[in-house]
Amino acid sequence: MAVLVTGGAGYIGAHTAQLLRQRGRDVVVYDSLELGRREATLGAPLVVGDIADADLVKATVAEHGIDAVVHFAAYKAAGESVERPGKYFATNVGKANALFDAVQEAGVRHLVFSSTCAVYGTPQSLPVDEAHPFGPESPYGESKRMAETMLGWYDRAHGLRSVSLRYFNAAGASASGLIGEDWTVTLNLVPLVMKAALGRIPELTVFGTDYPTRDGTGVRDYVHVDDLADAHVRALEYLEDGGETTAINLGTGVGSTVREVVDAARAASGVDIPTVDAPRRPGDPAAVYGDNRRAQELLGWRADRNLDTIVASAWQWHSTHPDGYDTPG
């Protein structure tokens, strides 16, 4: 039996597909390659297609004996989603709906879903636990909440059991040195710090220095992509052991400030990364970090890699692949 990894040519999907294979699983990557890279699949079987192509999905499930799905394929830019909500609902909800139908009709009974802490919006209490009320502040966060809700009904109607994993801030790169984030379009802090360290941008802009945090800059819960990958493997095992449909936070439980991230990157790179202070970025909460006790209880998971490891692995990847997968070998 094999695992279908949708979006497995993308950042987190590639790391998860790599780990599944290292753990002895048969993996089939399914990706449109719109934002993913063939190189990131590291030679795993790859089906190039759209998740909404029900015929191709069903044929893939049948041909490879797929019995579980890990569903990453989606759009993820919260800011863009505010400008283009239709794009996000069409793919993250509509196409996800088509995928869920196709795989359950083809006999799949276990699905692990990429959700996000954006389903909570600005936290009303910290750390954010899974009982925190939903309050998405972008169509992106809303689309993930809607997909989670759909999955609850697919369990009731069809017995498709699922785990929705709500990631906090994914960052870092594989310890293998073979895969990492393709950073051409990223707006996230860690890759931007790396760009500044490599001189690809003149400096890192620090958005907001007057937050009520220990050094005035924003606090986030950075979680290593290899730790996220490990949680997906554990979530599959949880379902295979009879676990019920649920949603689980994936965070470290501690937050780091922007200045702490920059300092860690200076230490890892040896570069005195230039920064410039700027006003707050609209819509950014002061602090977001997650309660990860449910992940410990249900999956036996906790994040093993700290901020220094996250930043050092990102530096290893970006400094050796300054043009991502297009870096000449």
Ligand SMILES: NC(=O)c1ccc[n+]([C@@H]2O[C@H](COP(=O)([O-])OP(=O)(O)OC[C@H]3O[C@@H](n4cnc5c(N)ncnc54)[C@H](O)[C@@H]3O)[C@@H](O)[C@H]2O)c1
């Ligand atoms: N990166 C983060 O910080 C973060 C945080 C929370 C949640 N997530 C979620 O995790 C998942 C993976 O994120 P990522 O950072 O790896 O993103 P990514 O953009 O690197 O990967 C997404 C992949 O999905 C593919 N894809 C998109 N639409 C598709 C379609 N219709 N059919 C087939 N393939 C399609 C893309 O080509 C790409 O390879 C997403 O669902 C995202 O919302 C990411």
Ligand SMILES: O=c1ccn([C@@H]2O[C@H](COP(=O)(O)OP(=O)(O)O[C@H]3O[C@H](CO)[C@H](O)[C@H](O)[C@H]3O)[C@@H](O)[C@H]2O)c(=O)[nH]1
């Ligand atoms: O150039 C930059 C970029 C970011 N930041 C700061 O760094 C922190 C992290 O910012 P990111 O953009 O990396 O991540 P966010 O926490 O803003 O956003 C992430 O979490 C959101 C949910 O809260 C959404 O899921 C979103 O897609 C995901 O990238 C924030 O305090 C932000 O203000 C800077 O100071 N300078």
